[in-house]
Amino acid sequence: MAGSVNKVILVGNLGRDPEVRRLNSGESVVNLRIATSESWRDKATGERRERTEWHSVVIFNEQLAKVAEQYLKKGAKVYIEGQLQTRKWQDQAGAEKYTTEVVLQRFRGELQMLDGRGGGGGAEIEDSGDFGQRSPLPARGAARPAASGGGGKYSSDLDDEIPF
Amino acid sequence: MAGSVNKVILVGNLGRDPEVRRLNSGESVVNLRIATSESWRDKATGERRERTEWHSVVIFNEQLAKVAEQYLKKGAKVYIEGQLQTRKWQDQAGAEKYTTEVVLQRFRGELQMLDGRGGGGGAEIEDSGDFGQRSPLPARGAARPAASGGGGKYSSDLDDEIPF
Amino acid sequence: MAGSVNKVILVGNLGRDPEVRRLNSGESVVNLRIATSESWRDKATGERRERTEWHSVVIFNEQLAKVAEQYLKKGAKVYIEGQLQTRKWQDQAGAEKYTTEVVLQRFRGELQMLDGRGGGGGAEIEDSGDFGQRSPLPARGAARPAASGGGGKYSSDLDDEIPF
Amino acid sequence: MAGSVNKVILVGNLGRDPEVRRLNSGESVVNLRIATSESWRDKATGERRERTEWHSVVIFNEQLAKVAEQYLKKGAKVYIEGQLQTRKWQDQAGAEKYTTEVVLQRFRGELQMLDGRGGGGGAEIEDSGDFGQRSPLPARGAARPAASGGGGKYSSDLDDEIPF
DNA sequence: TTTT
DNA sequence: TTTT
Numbered sequence: 001m002a003g004s005v006n007k008v009i010l011v012g013n014l015g016r017d018p019e020v021r022r023l024n025s026g027e028s029v030v031n032l033r034i035a036t037s038e039s040w041r042d043k044a045t046g047e048r049r050e051r052t053e054w055h056s057v058v059i060f061n062e063q064l065a066k067v068a069e070q071y072l073k074k075g076a077k078v079y080i081e082g083q084l085q086t087r088k089w090q091d092q093a094g095a096e097k098y099t100t101e102v103v104l105q106r107f108r109g110e111l112q113m114l115d116g117r118g119g120g121g122g123a124e125i126e127d128s129g130d131f132g133q134r135s136p137l138p139a140r141g142a143a144r145p146a147a148s149g150g151g152g153k154y155s156s157d158l159d160d161e162i163p164f
Numbered sequence: 165m166a167g168s169v170n171k172v173i174l175v176g177n178l179g180r181d182p183e184v185r186r187l188n189s190g191e192s193v194v195n196l197r198i199a200t201s202e203s204w205r206d207k208a209t210g211e212r213r214e215r216t217e218w219h220s221v222v223i224f225n226e227q228l229a230k231v232a233e234q235y236l237k238k239g240a241k242v243y244i245e246g247q248l249q250t251r252k253w254q255d256q257a258g259a260e261k262y263t264t265e266v267v268l269q270r271f272r273g274e275l276q277m278l279d280g281r282g283g284g285g286g287a288e289i290e291d292s293g294d295f296g297q298r299s300p301l302p303a304r305g306a307a308r309p310a311a312s313g314g315g316g317k318y319s320s321d322l323d324d325e326i327p328f
Numbered sequence: 329m330a331g332s333v334n335k336v337i338l339v340g341n342l343g344r345d346p347e348v349r350r351l352n353s354g355e356s357v358v359n360l361r362i363a364t365s366e367s368w369r370d371k372a373t374g375e376r377r378e379r380t381e382w383h384s385v386v387i388f389n390e391q392l393a394k395v396a397e398q399y400l401k402k403g404a405k406v407y408i409e410g411q412l413q414t415r416k417w418q419d420q421a422g423a424e425k426y427t428t429e430v431v432l433q434r435f436r437g438e439l440q441m442l443d444g445r446g447g448g449g450g451a452e453i454e455d456s457g458d459f460g461q462r463s464p465l466p467a468r469g470a471a472r473p474a475a476s477g478g479g480g481k482y483s484s485d486l487d488d489e490i491p492f
Numbered sequence: 493m494a495g496s497v498n499k500v501i502l503v504g505n506l507g508r509d510p511e512v513r514r515l516n517s518g519e520s521v522v523n524l525r526i527a528t529s530e531s532w533r534d535k536a537t538g539e540r541r542e543r544t545e546w547h548s549v550v551i552f553n554e555q556l557a558k559v560a561e562q563y564l565k566k567g568a569k570v571y572i573e574g575q576l577q578t579r580k581w582q583d584q585a586g587a588e589k590y591t592t593e594v595v596l597q598r599f600r601g602e603l604q605m606l607d608g609r610g611g612g613g614g615a616e617i618e619d620s621g622d623f624g625q626r627s628p629l630p631a632r633g634a635a636r637p638a639a640s641g642g643g644g645k646y647s648s649d650l651d652d653e654i655p656f
Numbered sequence: 657t658t659t660t
Numbered sequence: 661t662t663t664t
């Protein structure tokens with residue numbers, strides 16, 4: 001459709017470690033389970049209440065999948081930007097089911113690690129040349145984690161694999 | 165959870181007229197079915213392909229529910245901002261089902277009508293006083309439709325009901 | 329900085345035709361002037377008031393620059409996604425000035441045309457192959473306009489130039 | 493204007509402590525200075541480069557101003573949602589200047605504290621009653637910080653002042 | 657079920 | 661300078 005936008009922005013915490021599936025193509029797909037929550041005081045009872053929402057996130061973006069696989073773990077706080085997709089499937093009994101996921105397509109979406117030390121992930125992309133004073137960050141969908149723990153080695157390795 | 169964000173932004177078209185449910189409280193809840201789509205050319209086949217995604221939107225925000233009920237109809241293009249919520253329900257056979265919706269809670273969310281003539285809806289809210297040169301728009305979650313077709317009457321009526 | 333996000337989302341109308349600058353590299357950069365506005369009823373006076381905000385948008389993204397150049401004109405309604413950048417410059421008298429712009433970097437940002445007939449622009453990108461049922465839209469920052477006025481020719485030409 | 497959107501989303505760190513101005517009305521306005529940055533590897537030189545962008549944020553939203561005043565300090569990481577506003581002013585020499593700010597109007601905008609312990613701020617709002625299973629969070633523009641350091645006292649005090 |  |  002002309003002129004449409006389908007965007008989800010989440011800031012939340014991983015409920016468990018990332019799940020990585022390796023495709024035949026060699027690419028990996030990462031699934032995250034992310035919790036967001038709101039709390040409020042119920043005026044009627046005066047009690048504090050909280051509602052947690054769980055989101056299924058699927059990362060097809062190769063660079064971001066690598067970052068997720070290498071640096072994220074249960075409890076990590078992340079910023080995620082993707083799009084809504086609902087897919088139909090059948091359970092073992094043959095019943096129709098629908099699942100709605102937040103999807104980061106190839107070359108699309110964003111992932112930022114928001115934890116302080118040993119985890120904060122900033123955008124990190126190679127530039128193909130100067131662009132006046134605007135050189136930074138021409139590319140999309142990439143995240144570079146800060147050195148986690150013992151240094152920047154993994155970070156460097158990752159850098160070398162980013163193809164632009 | 166501390167520091168979480170759960171936000172969905174959609175620009176798309178209504179697949180059918182809004183569905184309005186009246187609650188016992190007198191409030192109304194509006195359900196929208198919104199399509200977003202992307203198209204691309206398949207490199208392998210050279211054919212143009214398109215994928216349409218359908219979104220279920222639920223409007224609990226009273227002002228926006230009124231706007232939706234009065235001014236939106238099948239085919240209308242809208243900007244929607246809400247949050248993801250998944251709810252569990254049982255079908256007639258007793259099978260567990262999950263549905264994920266984009267929800268505009270009371271006093272939350274945004275709705276903007278994007279159609280040109282007889283439909284464009286801008287934010288429209290009363291101010292409770294001046295605020296230096298920054299007076300505009302202190303309130304959230306409101307949309308005022310332009311007069312649709314026969315004039316601004318409904319728009320005015322609506323204005324009078326906006327309680328701030 | 330690790331884990332940062334800098335994002336602007338605008339839906340508004342062009343105050344004038346796009347301004348195109350051709351760089352020595354052959355690339356073009358497009359500047360847009362976009363108005364957003366809010367209206368509200370002043371509670372004290374009962375009068376309707378409106379505040380219009382003007383935004384300077386700079387498009388370095390080549391694909392989106394082409395779309396803007398070819399299909400946008402004064403009055404057009406667009407969805408824009410970019411990032412905030414402030415740059416320092418000197419006026420003729422040598423006085424320091426700062427200008428803040430919404431920038432769509434190379435390969436980044438989004439542009440959707442929201443006008444109905446002869447103008448609605450949907451994402452339009454070639455795919456490099458199938459990806460199961462998820463094939464669509466792996467790429468970012470692209471917009472394909474619908475044929476404006478005299479047909480889809482320019483649209484097709486544009487398609488051929490999109491390098492992925 | 494009908495159907496317009498003016499939204500800025502930032503995730504970044506405070507460059508200095510919040511600046512609080514007390515208005516004659518008793519309300520306070522808080523100014524923040526927030527840095528976002530991107531880093532990338534320059535393909536030509538192979539060097540890592542980084543660009544930091546500084547944003548001026550102005551909080552008129554009373555609740556969020558209180559949160560900012562009480563809980564934010566230099567270095568804190570925050571999620572901010574506001575709108576772009578450019579205002580004209582004159583320096584001491586009478587020269588015209590323009591400043592663009594990210595503004596959180598009264599009852600509008602969002603602020604989430606993203607630091608781990610003693611700082612993470614989740615939405616925290618009182619509800620005016622039940623709303624089926626959807627009771628949470630009817631209100632907008634509020635943030636409740638987690639107890640910082642020694643307990644929830646300030647948090648509770650703040651709660652009592654939130655008028656809904 | 658929309659839209660192009 | 662747009663739009664309603």
